[in-house]
Amino acid sequence: MDSTNRIEEERSPLGWFLAGARGIFSLPAIILMLSFVGFCSLTVQAGIPLAQVVFMTGIVWALPAKVILVSSILSSASLATAFLAVTLSSVRLMPMVAALVPELRTPKTPTWLLLVLSHFIAITAWVFAMERVPAVPRQHRATFFAGFGITLVAANMALVGIVYRLVADFPPIVAGCLFFLTPVYFLASIWNSARHPVVYAALAIGLVAGPLCYWIAPEFDILLAGLGGGTLAWAGERLWRSRREKSA
Amino acid sequence: MSWMDGWWAYAFIAIAGWLATDIWRWLGVLAGNRLRDDSEALNWVRAVATALVAAVIAKLILYPTGVLAQSPLWLRLGSVVLGAIVFFAARQKPAAGIASAIAALAAGLWWLGF
Numbered sequence: 115m116d117s118t119n120r121i122e123e124e125r126s127p128l129g130w131f132l133a134g135a136r137g138i139f140s141l142p143a144i145i146l147m148l149s150f151v152g153f154c155s156l157t158v159q160a161g162i163p164l165a166q167v168v169f170m171t172g173i174v175w176a177l178p179a180k181v182i183l184v185s186s187i188l189s190s191a192s193l194a195t196a197f198l199a200v201t202l203s204s205v206r207l208m209p210m211v212a213a214l215v216p217e218l219r220t221p222k223t224p225t226w227l228l229l230v231l232s233h234f235i236a237i238t239a240w241v242f243a244m245e246r247v248p249a250v251p252r253q254h255r256a257t258f259f260a261g262f263g264i265t266l267v268a269a270n271m272a273l274v275g276i277v278y279r280l281v282a283d284f285p286p287i288v289a290g291c292l293f294f295l296t297p298v299y300f301l302a303s304i305w306n307s308a309r310h311p312v313v314y315a316a317l318a319i320g321l322v323a324g325p326l327c328y329w330i331a332p333e334f335d336i337l338l339a340g341l342g343g344g345t346l347a348w349a350g351e352r353l354w355r356s357r358r359e360k361s362a
Numbered sequence: 363m364s365w366m367d368g369w370w371a372y373a374f375i376a377i378a379g380w381l382a383t384d385i386w387r388w389l390g391v392l393a394g395n396r397l398r399d400d401s402e403a404l405n406w407v408r409a410v411a412t413a414l415v416a417a418v419i420a421k422l423i424l425y426p427t428g429v430l431a432q433s434p435l436w437l438r439l440g441s442v443v444l445g446a447i448v449f450f451a452a453r454q455k456p457a458a459g460i461a462s463a464i465a466a467l468a469a470g471l472w473w474l475g476f
Contacts, residue, residue: 141457159428166371174379178415181422183379196378203418204383206411209404211390225391232387286476290429291464294438297422298445298463300415302456316409320416325424327417335421340414348409352402
């Protein structure tokens with residue numbers, strides 16, 4: 115590692131951009147691309163035109179937000195309802211970005227650049243960046259992340275564009291498995307990337323609260339499950355934490 | 363389905379999709395270092411956000427669209443449970459859990475004649 119350090123310090127900005135771009139061949143990026151094939155099949159089944167799916171992939175980027183957006187369109191929700199559902203589901207992006215920004219920036223990094231780069235942050239890019247960025251010299255980190263983020267978004271836009279026509283002709287088993295990849299991938303990656311005990315509690319309660327709220331109030335199920343289940347998980351975890359602190 | 367036509371669909375996606383997600387990314391940048399990662403308000407926000415995504419996951423598994431809508435519930439739940447068991451047995455490796463859940467689903471669908 116030490117012998118390569120000098121070479122890495124001398125790498126040009128383009129070299130660092132390309133080093134980030136190579137992250138497209140990492141396991142998280144490959145799983146994400148398979149999930150995007152699955153998402154593409156969801157949009158085909160929902161009847162959303164190709165151009166809108168590619169547009170959505172580039173401009174929204176976060177996969178959970180897009181799944182909620184598509185579900186909102188499917189249930190012909192109003193713009194306000196869809197906005198609220200997507201906004202609430204994307205709150206998680208704020209602490210993720212806030213945790214990554216101090217790793218990416220130098221005292222000279224302009225805020226506008228960080229605002230632009232933040233668009234490329236979603237679960238996969240975040241996990242990848244938090245893991246790999248500390249090994250990159252600080253003045254090249256933003257470039258490295260830009261290389262990874264831009265490549266990943268562009269590759270998935272192209273992938274969705276190519277695969278859209280094919281997913282309709284997939285054998286039923288393949289189509290079914292690709293659809294299933296999305297929920298299974300989210301379950302594994304949320305559990306795996308959780309850094310706070312409250313996330314485990316919220317995940318478990320949300321899984322039960324979702325169907326329960328769908329049964330009680332199908333129109334507001336996701337919002338109800340999120341607000342109610344999340345508050346319950348937070349209160350429970352807080353109580354557990356304060357009891358542990360008292361007994362300690 | 364008027365939302366599908368012309369500029370309105372793109373405006374819908376831009377407002378309910380792009381604006382609704384990038385607002386949080388921008389706030390995240392501005393919060394940056396100053397955000398207290400241990401504040402109770404952030405903990406609550408984190409819990410609500412996670413529960414919301416979990417509810418979406420549960421709905422996708424229990425009420426899928428397309429091909430899986432015709433598959434039996436026990437197969438979908440069984441595949442997820444098997445995936446979870448392998449995930450924890452394999453020291454929480456996402457790839458192991460995901461692969462075994464998908465393999466179980468594929469085997470079940472094939473056996474049922476899909």
